[in-house]
Amino acid sequence: MSEDVQGQTTDEASESSESSEATIAVHWREEGYIPPPPKFIGQANASDPAILDRFAEENFPECFREYADLLHWDEYWHTTLDTSNPPFWKWFVGGKLNASYNCVDRHLAGDRNKAALIWVPEPEDEADAVITYQELYRRVNEFAAVLQDLGVQAGDRVTLHMPMVPELPVTMLACARLGVVHSQVFAGFSGGACGGRIADSGSKILITMDGYYRSGDLLDHKVKADEAVEAARKEGQEVDKVLVWRRFPGQYSAKTPMVEGRDVFVDDLLADHKGAVVEPVSMPAEAPLFLMYTSGTTGRPKGCQHSTGGYLSYVAGTSKFYQDIHPDDTYWCMADIGWITGHSYIVYGPLALGTTTVLYEGTPNYPDAGRPWRVAERLGVNIFHTSPTAIRMLRKVGPDEPAKYDYHFKAMTTVGEPIEPEVYRWYFSTVGKGEAIITDTWWQTETGGFIGTGLPGLFPMKPGSCGPAALGIYLDILDENGDSIPKGSGKAGNIVSRAPWPGVFQTIWGQPERFVSTYFEKYNKDKDSTDWHDWPYFAGDGAVQSEDGYFRILGRVDDVINVAGHRLGTKELESSALSVEEVAEAAAVPVVDDVRGRVVEMYIALKPGNEASAEIEGKVKTAIETDIGKIARPKNIWIVPDMPKTRSGKIMRRVIASVSNFTDVGDITTLANPEVVDKIRDQVQSAKRAKGEEPRELSETEEHEIKTYGEQE
Numbered sequence: 001m002s003e004d005v006q007g008q009t010t011d012e013a014s015e016s017s018e019s020s021e022a023t024i025a026v027h028w029r030e031e032g033y034i035p036p037p038p039k040f041i042g043q044a045n046a047s048d049p050a051i052l053d054r055f056a057e058e059n060f061p062e063c064f065r066e067y068a069d070l071l072h073w074d075e076y077w078h079t080t081l082d083t084s085n086p087p088f089w090k091w092f093v094g095g096k097l098n099a100s101y102n103c104v105d106r107h108l109a110g111d112r113n114k115a116a117l118i119w120v121p122e123p124e125d126e127a128d129a130v131i132t133y134q135e136l137y138r139r140v141n142e143f144a145a146v147l148q149d150l151g152v153q154a155g156d157r158v159t160l161h162m163p164m165v166p167e168l169p170v171t172m173l174a175c176a177r178l179g180v181v182h183s184q185v186f187a188g189f190s191g192g193a194c195g196g197r198i199a200d201s202g203s204k205i206l207i208t209m210d211g212y213y214r215s216g217d218l219l220d221h222k223v224k225a226d227e228a229v230e231a232a233r234k235e236g237q238e239v240d241k242v243l244v245w246r247r248f249p250g251q252y253s254a255k256t257p258m259v260e261g262r263d264v265f266v267d268d269l270l271a272d273h274k275g276a277v278v279e280p281v282s283m284p285a286e287a288p289l290f291l292m293y294t295s296g297t298t299g300r301p302k303g304c305q306h307s308t309g310g311y312l313s314y315v316a317g318t319s320k321f322y323q324d325i326h327p328d329d330t331y332w333c334m335a336d337i338g339w340i341t342g343h344s345y346i347v348y349g350p351l352a353l354g355t356t357t358v359l360y361e362g363t364p365n366y367p368d369a370g371r372p373w374r375v376a377e378r379l380g381v382n383i384f385h386t387s388p389t390a391i392r393m394l395r396k397v398g399p400d401e402p403a404k405y406d407y408h409f410k411a412m413t414t415v416g417e418p419i420e421p422e423v424y425r426w427y428f429s430t431v432g433k434g435e436a437i438i439t440d441t442w443w444q445t446e447t448g449g450f451i452g453t454g455l456p457g458l459f460p461m462k463p464g465s466c467g468p469a470a471l472g473i474y475l476d477i478l479d480e481n482g483d484s485i486p487k488g489s490g491k492a493g494n495i496v497s498r499a500p501w502p503g504v505f506q507t508i509w510g511q512p513e514r515f516v517s518t519y520f521e522k523y524n525k526d527k528d529s530t531d532w533h534d535w536p537y538f539a540g541d542g543a544v545q546s547e548d549g550y551f552r553i554l555g556r557v558d559d560v561i562n563v564a565g566h567r568l569g570t571k572e573l574e575s576s577a578l579s580v581e582e583v584a585e586a587a588a589v590p591v592v593d594d595v596r597g598r599v600v601e602m603y604i605a606l607k608p609g610n611e612a613s614a615e616i617e618g619k620v621k622t623a624i625e626t627d628i629g630k631i632a633r634p635k636n637i638w639i640v641p642d643m644p645k646t647r648s649g650k651i652m653r654r655v656i657a658s659v660s661n662f663t664d665v666g667d668i669t670t671l672a673n674p675e676v677v678d679k680i681r682d683q684v685q686s687a688k689r690a691k692g693e694e695p696r697e698l699s700e701t702e703e704h705e706i707k708t709y710g711e712q713e
C-alpha cells in the first residue's frame with residue numbers, strides 16, 4: 001500500500017484521508033502522518049521499496065526464504081510450505097537446525113567478546129551483568145549438561161517459572177540446545193496458575209528461582225514452586241525435580257524450605273559441569289521449540305506451540321526489518337520474557353541476529369520515573385521497545401524526565417494494546433525526542449511475531465494505527481458472513497490473516513480440535529480443502545482499515561480482557577470467583593483505565609440466603625490472586641442483587657460493562673429483567689463516585705469495545 005501514502009506530505013495525507021473518511025463515517029477520526037526522520041531511513045535495514053515486491057502475494061510462500069536464510073541450517077529444507085493437513089501448516093519441511101546454535105554458537109567466530117545480554121538488576125547500586133557471547137555459550141552449555149544429566153530428552157517439556165534474570169534466557173537456550181520444549185510461565189502468575197500449566201504440558205521438571213527484586217522488595221518466589229507442584233499433583237501430574245536458581249549464588253534468598261530429594265540448587269549442580277560442552281541437537285524445522293500459555297474463552301489456558309524453524313526465521317526477519325536491529329545496536333525491550341514479546345523480541349529475535357539485548361529485572365518506575373532513561377543513557381541503548389501501559393505510566397509520573405538524560409533512540413516500538421494518539425505523541429516527541437521512529441506492532445501470542453505493522457523506513461507513522469500488514473502477511477477485515485469489508489468504508493469487522501506465515505503457532509498443546517475451532521472454523525468454507533486460501537486465521541480482534549490501508553485495532557471481540565497488555569480470560573476470572581462458596585454467578589467486564597488500558601471489574605450474584613459483605617469480596621479477591629495472580633485482581637467487586645440477563649439466561653456483559661464505564665447501556669428491551677439495570681447503575685455508580693472514580697469520556701474505539709462487549713459468544 002506504500003503507493004497510497006508515499007510521496008504525500010504529512011498535511012496532504014491527513015487532509016485527504018480526513019475528507020474521504022468524513023463522507024463515509026464521521027466517527028472514526030483519522031490522525032495525520034508523521035514521516036520517518038531521514039537519518040533513520042538512511043541506515044534502515046529496509047529502505048528500498050523493492051522489498052515490498054519481493055514479499056508481494058505472487059511470491060508467497062517462497063518470499064519467506066529471505067527470513068529463513070538469516071539462520072544457519074544444518075540441512076536445507078525441500079518444501080517451503082506444506083499445506084497437506086490444514087490448518088496444521090508446516091514450514092521449511094526437511095530442514096534441520098538448532099535454535100541455541102543459531103542464537104549463540106554461530107556468533108562466536110566474529111563476536112565472541114561482544115555483549116549478548118546486559119542484565120540490569122532492579123537495585124540501582126547493584127552492578128549490571130554483562131554476558132558476552134562467549135560467556136553465554138559457556139553458561140548455556142553447562143546448564144544443558146545439567147539437564148542432560150537429569151535425563152531430559154528432545155521432545156520432553158520442562159516448565160520454567162522464572163523472573164527477569166539472565167538465567168532465564170540461559171535456561172531457555174539450554175533447553176533449545178537439547179530439543180527440549182520449554183514452557184516459561186510469567187513469574188507474576190501464582191503457583192496455582194503455574195501448576196495448571198505444568199499439568200497441561202506434562203512437565204516433570206520445574207525450573208525456578210529463589211527470589212527476585214520487584215519495586216524494591218526481594219520477593220520469595222520459591223514458595224510458588226511448592227504451590228505449583230501441589231496444584232499439578234491435584235491434576236495428576238507429578239513433578240520429580242524442582243531446580244532452583246539462586247538470585248545470589250551460594251546464598252538462599254527465600255524463606256521457604258527446600259524439599260529433600262525434590263528441590264536442588266542449580267549452582268550446586270553446575271559445580272559438577274564446569275566447562276562442559278554439549279553438542280546442539282539438530283532438530284527438524286517443525287519440531288516444537290516452546291509452549292507459551294495464553295488465555296482464551298474457556299477456563300483452560302491454551303499452550304500455544306511454536307516451531308523451531310518457522311518461528312526462529314520469523315522472529316529473526318521481523319527483528320531485522322521492523323526493530324531495525326543491526327549487529328552493533330544496543331537494544332532494550334522492557335517487556336517480560338514470561339510473555340510472547342520477551343520470547344520473540346528479547347531472546348530469540350535479537351540473539352539470532354547477534355546483537356546486544358538488555359534485560360531489566362524490575363519495574364520501570366523504580367525507584368523513580370527517570371530509571372528507564374538513566375539505563376538508556378548509561379548503556380547507550382538506541383532501540384527501545386515497550387507497551388502503551390508503561391508509556392502512559394511513565395508519562396503520568398514523570399512527563400519531563402526523558403529530557404534530563406542524554407540518550408538517543410533511533411527506533412522505538414509499542415506493543416500489546418491500542419495506543420491513544422495523545423500518548424503516542426508524547427512517546428514520539430518526549431521519549432524519542434523527535435529523532436526516533438515508532439513502530440506500532442500488532443500481533444499475538446499465537447502469531448509468534450508482528451503481523452500488523454509498517455516497515456519503519458518506508459511507511460509514515462500514524463498515531464493510533466498499527467499500520468498495514470507486515471511483509472508476506474495478507475490481512476483482511478471480514479464481516480460476520482465472511483465477506484470482506486472494503487478499506488475506507490469506516491466499518492469495523494474481524495481482522496483475519498488470509499494466508500499462513502512461518503511464525504504462526506502450530507497447534508494448542510493437547511487440544512488440536514480447539515486450535516481448529518477457535519482460529520479457523522469461523523471463516524473456513526470447506527474443511528476438506530488443502531488450499532490455504534480456504535483457511536483464514538481468525539485473530540479475535542476487531543479492526544477498521546482506512547483508505548490508505550492502515551489498520552486500527554479496536555480490541556478483542558472474544559471474552560478476553562487486555563489488562564496492561566496482558567490477556568486475561570473472562571472465564572478464568574469468573575470460574576475463580578465461582579469457586580467461592582457463596583457465589584452463584586460471576587461476570588467480569590473491562591473498565592477503561594488511564595494507565596493500564598483496561599482493568600477488570602467483577603460482578604457477583606450470591607446464592608440465596610447470603611448477604612453481601614466485605615468478607616465475601618475478600619474471598620473473591622483471594623481466590624483470583626491464588627488461581628491466577630495479583631495482576632488479575634479486580635479493581636472493584638460489585639455484589640449485585642441480580643445479573644441483567646436475556647430470556648435464555650445469558651448474562652448481558654455489555655450492559656454491566658456500560659454501567660461500570662458510565663456509558664449508555666443501549667437497548668435493554670430484550671432483557672428478562674430490565675428493572676435490575678437501574679438498581680445496578682445506582683449501586684455501582686454512586687459507590688464509584690464516593691471513591692472518587694469520576695465518569696471519563698471514552699474515545700470512539702473504547703466506546704465501541706464496551707458497548708459490544710461479550711456480544712460475540
Ligand code: WTA
Binds near residue numbers: 341418
Ligand atoms: C492486543 C501480545 C492494538 C490485541 C503481543 C491482541 C494490540 C492481543 C497490539 C494479543 C497493538 C497486541 N495495537 N492491540 N499494537 N498488540 N494487541 O497474546 O487485542 O499477549 O489480540 O500478545 O493484544 O496479546 P498477547
